[in-house]
Amino acid sequence: MNELKYEVILYWDNNDSIFIAEIPELAGCMAHGLSKKEALKNAEKAAQFWLQTAKEDNQEIPVPKGKLILV
DSSP states (O other): OOOOOSOOEEEEETTTTEEEEEOTTSTTOEEEESSHHHHHHHHHHHHHHHHHHHHHTTOOOOOOOOSOOOO
C-alpha cells in the first residue's frame, strides 16, 4: 500500500468515545478507532477504498495539497 499524502485531521469524539480521522481533500472520507493509531490505520484503508472507487468510476482524484490553510 502506498503511503497517502493527504492531510488527516484526528480528533476525539466524546459522544462515542472514539478517535475520528478525517481526510478533508477526499469528500466524506473518514474513519474511527479506539486509539489514534487505529483511527489512522482505518483512515488509510478508507482512503485507499475512496481512491479505488473514484478511479473505477472515472472520477477526478484530487492532488494532495499537503497542509490545508483555513481562512
